[in-house]
Amino acid sequence: MTDTAIRNGRLSAEDWTLEALDQIAEAGLASVAVEPLARRLGVTKGSFYWHFPSRDALLQAALERWERDEQAAYGALESIANPTERLRTLFKLIAQHSKTHVIYSELLKAAGHPAVDAVLAHVLERRIGFLFKCFREAGLSQKDALNRARMTYAMYVGVLQLELPRFKNRQPIEGFDGYIEHMMATLVPPG
Numbered sequence: 452m453t454d455t456a457i458r459n460g461r462l463s464a465e466d467w468t469l470e471a472l473d474q475i476a477e478a479g480l481a482s483v484a485v486e487p488l489a490r491r492l493g494v495t496k497g498s499f500y501w502h503f504p505s506r507d508a509l510l511q512a513a514l515e516r517w518e519r520d521e522q523a524a525y526g527a528l529e530s531i532a533n534p535t536e537r538l539r540t541l542f543k544l545i546a547q548h549s550k551t552h553v554i555y556s557e558l559l560k561a562a563g564h565p566a567v568d569a570v571l572a573h574v575l576e577r578r579i580g581f582l583f584k585c586f587r588e589a590g591l592s593q594k595d596a597l598n599r600a601r602m603t604y605a606m607y608v609g610v611l612q613l614e615l616p617r618f619k620n621r622q623p624i625e626g627f628d629g630y631i632e633h634m635m636a637t638l639v640p641p642g
Contacts, residue, residue, distance in 0.1 A: 461498075462492060462494055462498050462502075463502070464502040464503065464512065465516075466492065467488065467492070467498075467499060467502055467503065467509060467512075468509065468512045468513045468516050469513075469516070470488050470491060470492055471483050471488060471509050471510065471512075471513040472513050472516065472517055472554060474487075474488060474491070475513065475554050475557050475558070476550055476553045476554050476557065476619070477619075479557045479560060479561065480510070480557055480558065480560070480561040480564065480567065481561070483506065483509070483510060483513075484506065485499045485506055485509075507566070510566055511566050514558075514566055514567065514570045515570075517551070517554055517558075517570070518570050518573060518574060520551070521551065521574055521577075522577065524544070524551075525577060525578070525581050528540060528541055528544075528581070534584075534585040534586070534587075534588035534589040535585075535589050535639055535640060535641070537585050538582075538585045538586075538589070538635070538638075538639045539635055539639060541581075541585075542631050542634060542635050542639075543631070545607065545631070546627060546628065546631045549618045549619075549621055552611050552615075552618050553615065553618050553619050555574075555611065556611050556612065556615050556618075558570065558571055559571070559608070575604075578604060579600050579601065579604055580600075582599070582600035582603050582604060583596050583597055583600040585600075586599045586600055586640070589639070589640040590640055591640060599638060602638070603634075603638050606634060606638075610630070614627075
């Protein structure tokens, strides 16, 4: 149960949303159901219906929360003036944050769900746009920057899929820091 719920003895919509995200990370989108979440939170289903009219409404709120958090992380990177340093910082952050990777991977598996597809489209556009902008500011042509952005993103998704069990279990990935360094040296123009 969340700290907020423990403090005031009541769950908020945010508590349900965060628990739904935890459930997505642990067992995928299809595993999100009201009754099991209520058991996890130690409350009755009535608490859920106080905040959400349906499971779909909870999923929508959880996906919006995840997307906002993702957007905020990229927004913080925008304050780094040097595009090469911005990319290096992004790669280092990717190496550190495992839960968001697991959620993203689970959302990719759930492609075809209308709410998931909308979020995936926004996130893909924002991430490719961020990479494109960095590569352009680092001196690459428009064509090369777009190709490099796509290649970088494809590498991220590929590594995520290869290492998902370790990300899920929060296990260290042997040689991952070296891989990140190699990826940076290969993809990021010197700056």
